[in-house]
Amino acid sequence: MRQFRVRDICTASAIVLATVIGPAHAGKNDDTLRVAMTEEILNLDYNYTTKREYIILAQLTDATLFNINPDTAEIEPSVATGYEFVDDTTLDVMLRDDVVFHDGSTLTAEDVAYSYNWINNPDSESNASGVVERWLDRAEVTGPNTVRFHLTSVYPLVLRDMGARIMLRKAGTYEAGGTVDRDAMANELIGTGPYKVASFEPGTELVLERFDGYFGEKPAISKIVVRNIPDIGTQQAELMSGGVDWMFKVPLDLAESLGATPMAEHLSGPDLRVGFLVLDAAGYTDKDGPLTNVLVRRAINHALNTPEMAKFLIGGSAEAIHTACHPAQFGCDQSIPAYDYDPEKARALLAEAGYEEGFPLELWAYRDKAAAEAVAADLETVGIDVNLRYVKLESLNQVRAQRDIPAYFGTWGSGGTADTAAIARIHFADTDRNLSGDEGLEEMVLAAEQTNDPEERKMLYSKALGRIADQAYWAPLFSYSANYLVSPDLTFPLDPDGLPRLQNSSWK
Incomplete structure (x- = not known):
C-alpha cells in the first residue's frame, strides 16, 4: 500500500x-x-477560530472556567473553584479571586458573564457560538466571585463545554467605543x-x-x-x-x-480523531441514486480494508473502527455489529441492488491523500468507478453546504472531548454534514443531550449508533495516531x- x-x-x-x-x-x-x-x-x-493549531495555542494563552483531565476525562476546577446546580437549568459557578489578565488587571465576575453573553449574542458571529447557543439563555453576575448561568434546557455537557471552548475576555472587549470589533x-x-x-x-x-x-x-x-x-x-x-x-x-x-x-x-x-466516509443516503445529489439504496451502502462498508489502512497508512496506535465515534468516547458502544472486509460480499450486495456492473461515484477528500486513494482503490476493486476529487477543505465545505456532495472522506477530532456527543450532534443532527435524511436518528442524538442520566445517554447513543450501522449511513474507517x-x-x-x-x- x-x-x-x-x-x-x-x-x-x-x-x-x-x-x-x-x-x-x-x-x-x-x-x-x-x-x-x-x-x-x-x-x-x-473564540474566533477552530483548527487544532488554534486549540494548542489557546491552551498556552488562555484559561477556561474548568479543565478536562486528559487521563480521567473528569472535569476539574480552573478559573472556577466550584459549581452548584440550583436546579436542572440553573448553574452557579464560583470563581477564584486571583486570576489576572496579561495586562495586569484582575478577572472579575463581570468579565466572565460578558464573555459568555457576547459569544451567545448573534452579533458576535463567534466560532464558539454554536457551542454556547445549545444551552445558554444568559449569564448574570450574582456576587463578587459568582456567576449564574441560566440554561435553555437540560444539558449534560455544560461543564465540558465550559472547559473546552469558551475563552474569557475583559468586559467590553469586542465593543470598545460602542463599535463591534470581532478582531x-x-x-x-x-x-x-x-x-x-x-x-x-x-x-x-x-x-x-x-x-x-x-x-x-x-x-x-x-x-x-x-x-x-x-x-x-x-x-x-x-x-x-x-x-x-x-x-x-x-x-x-x-x-x-x-x-x-x-x-x-x-x-x-493516541488521538481522538477518526476517519470515515459520509454517504448521501438522503439522495440530495440524486434522489434515485445508488447511494439511496442501503444494500449499496453496506457493500461500500464491506469493500474497505480498514485494518490495513490503519496499520500501513496511519500507523502507531491507529486502529480500524466500526462505529461512528471513537471507541474511547463515552457512549461509543462497541457491541454494534461490524462490516467485515469482504470484497466478494460487497460485489454480491451490489448485484442484489441492481448494480452488478458497478456505478460511477464522485468521492471528495481534503486530507490524507494516501488514505483517500486507498479507499478509492478498494471501491474500484468491487466495481465502483471512483472519481476522486482531492480539494482544499474550504472547497469541500462549500460543496457540502450546497448539498452537492455524494460522498466524502472526512475526519473529526471532537475537540479532544471524550464523549460521543462531540461527534454525533454535528454529523447526525441539523447540519450540512448529516446526509442521512433520517429525522428519527436526529431525535435520538438530540435526546441524549437532554438528560443528565448517564445510563439513559448511553442507551440513546447505542440506539443511534446501531441505526447508523444498520443503515450504513457512514463507512467508519480508522482512528488516528498522533x-x-x-x-x-x-x-x-x-x-x-x-x-x-x-x-x-x-x-x-
Whole structure:
C-alpha cells in the first residue's frame, strides 16, 4: 500500500542536511521551545477560530472556567473553584479571586458573564457560538466571585463545554467605543493563560513568554516561538539542524525515518480523531441514486480494508473502527455489529441492488491523500468507478453546504472531548454534514443531550449508533495516531486525548 513519494526524498535530504550542519539544540541553551506548524496562524483569539493549531495555542494563552483531565476525562476546577446546580437549568459557578489578565488587571465576575453573553449574542458571529447557543439563555453576575448561568434546557455537557471552548475576555472587549470589533483580540491577545504574547507576525511567527502572574502551575520553559513553516521538508531540516524543537502531524514514514536518527525522537500516541466516509443516503445529489439504496451502502462498508489502512497508512496506535465515534468516547458502544472486509460480499450486495456492473461515484477528500486513494482503490476493486476529487477543505465545505456532495472522506477530532456527543450532534443532527435524511436518528442524538442520566445517554447513543450501522449511513474507517518529532533534549508528555499540551514540556 505504501508508495515511494516526493516526501521520502525530503526525508533523505533532511538527514543529509542534518549530517552536514550538525545539531544546534539552541532551545535548551536559551530556554526557548521552537515549534513548527504547517498551517498559517492568522488569528490568536480561539473564540474566533477552530483548527487544532488554534486549540494548542489557546491552551498556552488562555484559561477556561474548568479543565478536562486528559487521563480521567473528569472535569476539574480552573478559573472556577466550584459549581452548584440550583436546579436542572440553573448553574452557579464560583470563581477564584486571583486570576489576572496579561495586562495586569484582575478577572472579575463581570468579565466572565460578558464573555459568555457576547459569544451567545448573534452579533458576535463567534466560532464558539454554536457551542454556547445549545444551552445558554444568559449569564448574570450574582456576587463578587459568582456567576449564574441560566440554561435553555437540560444539558449534560455544560461543564465540558465550559472547559473546552469558551475563552474569557475583559468586559467590553469586542465593543470598545460602542463599535463591534470581532478582531479585537486577533493580533494583540490579552488572555489569562500561562503564556502571554510577546510578538506576533501573522502567518510567520508568534513569540510567547511565560506569564509570571498566572494563577496555576507555572510552565517549565520560559519562551515558546511558533514558526509557520508550510513545507514539511523544511520543517525536518530545521528540526535536524536544531532550528526547531517540535513538529506534529508528521506522516508515519517520515516520523519513523527521522526518529531512527540520533538527531530527533519520534513520539506516537493516541488521538481522538477518526476517519470515515459520509454517504448521501438522503439522495440530495440524486434522489434515485445508488447511494439511496442501503444494500449499496453496506457493500461500500464491506469493500474497505480498514485494518490495513490503519496499520500501513496511519500507523502507531491507529486502529480500524466500526462505529461512528471513537471507541474511547463515552457512549461509543462497541457491541454494534461490524462490516467485515469482504470484497466478494460487497460485489454480491451490489448485484442484489441492481448494480452488478458497478456505478460511477464522485468521492471528495481534503486530507490524507494516501488514505483517500486507498479507499478509492478498494471501491474500484468491487466495481465502483471512483472519481476522486482531492480539494482544499474550504472547497469541500462549500460543496457540502450546497448539498452537492455524494460522498466524502472526512475526519473529526471532537475537540479532544471524550464523549460521543462531540461527534454525533454535528454529523447526525441539523447540519450540512448529516446526509442521512433520517429525522428519527436526529431525535435520538438530540435526546441524549437532554438528560443528565448517564445510563439513559448511553442507551440513546447505542440506539443511534446501531441505526447508523444498520443503515450504513457512514463507512467508519480508522482512528488516528498522533505522530511527533521532537528534539532529543525535549521531554514532551503525550496525553490520552491526543491534544498536544506544549505547556507541559520541559528540558531533559
